[in-house]
Amino acid sequence: DQQVKQNSPSLSVQEGRISILNCDYTNSMFDYFLWYKKYPAEGPTFLISISSIKDKNEDGRFTVFLNKSAKHLSLHIVPSQPGDSAVYFCAASGVSGAGSYQLTFGKGTKLSVIP
Amino acid sequence: ETGVTQTPRHLVMGMTNKKSLKCEQHLGHNAMYWYKQSAKKPLELMFVYSLEERVENNSVPSRFSPECPNSSHLFLHLHTLQPEDSALYLCASSQDNRQGYQPQHFGDGTRLSIL
Numbered sequence: 196d197q198q199v200k201q202n203s204p205s206l207s208v209q210e211g212r213i214s215i216l217n218c219d220y221t222n223s224m225f226d227y228f229l230w231y232k233k234y235p236a237e238g239p240t241f242l243i244s245i246s247s248i249k250d251k252n253e254d255g256r257f258t259v260f261l262n263k264s265a266k267h268l269s270l271h272i273v274p275s276q277p278g279d280s281a282v283y284f285c286a287a288s289g290v291s292g293a294g295s296y297q298l299t300f301g302k303g304t305k306l307s308v309i310p
Numbered sequence: 311e312t313g314v315t316q317t318p319r320h321l322v323m324g325m326t327n328k329k330s331l332k333c334e335q336h337l338g339h340n341a342m343y344w345y346k347q348s349a350k351k352p353l354e355l356m357f358v359y360s361l362e363e364r365v366e367n368n369s370v371p372s373r374f375s376p377e378c379p380n381s382s383h384l385f386l387h388l389h390t391l392q393p394e395d396s397a398l399y400l401c402a403s404s405q406d407n408r409q410g411y412q413p414q415h416f417g418d419g420t421r422l423s424i425l
Contacts (some may be wrong), residue, residue, distance in 0.1 A: 197352070226410045238400055238416030239353075246411065280366070284353070288410040293357050295407040297342075298414060300353040 198222050199287050201301035208310050214272040218285030218301055221266065225287040229298070230259060230270050233282045242283075268302070275308045282306070314343045316401050316417035324425050325398065331386040331420045335399030341407035342384040343414060344376060345400040353400065359384060360407045388422075396424045 200219045202229055206212045218228075226247050230300045231239035245252040245268065252259050258271045285301040311342040314335045323329050335342065344356040358366035373395075375387040384401055400423050402414040 238418045241413035293365050296410040302352045
């Protein structure tokens with residue numbers, strides 16, 4: 196059973212508008228949440244993260260919101276630019292039985308920003 | 311020099327072949343990871359190494375054999391693979407696998423096809 200879910204496989208947004216990417220999780224023991232961006236033929240690139248004790252983290256055009264009671268997080272991109280077109284992965288970080296942190300990924304959402 | 315380099319980028323092999331995937335990180339990190347990404351599935355963690363010691367093996371079949379000779383290099387030795395092993399194999403590194411807020415940095419992956 197998937198512990199991290201991104202229910203929208205794709206999203207199209209007009210340039211200059213807001214992009215909102217959503218992610219839901221089931222394990223309340225996750226300590227950190229991260230967003231990665233992936234262009235075709237490249238590996239995922241770290242974008243922004245948030246601790247489970249925070250509800251918001253902002254970095255330039257990117258803001259991540261965390262709602263712990265709903266086990267939901269979202270990534271807002273404002274304003275969206277054509278270069279933001281990529282696949283966005285949500286990942287949750289939690290401690291394994293061996294004491295090391297592991298990332299659990301969602302399936303990704305493909306964002307297309309239309310000029 | 312990019313942070314995490316993977317070779318080869320593409321590999322086609324028969325089920326009876328033996329081949330190896332190579333990963334090298336130039337970031338001075340202490341932890342390295344192998345992931346598998348199959349079509350329509352999220353990234354799946356395979357192995358975790360910390361300071362050249364394997365700390366996690368997530369129920370991976372023995373036909374995949376990892377090796378970490380030093381903290382900068384990671385190999386994945388492949389033998390008698392099955393067609394369902396065709397996937398994108400990603401290597402990642404992080405400063406410390408015991409800190410959940412440390413992001414992982416990914417290579418561009420090896421696209422493996424089993425004939």
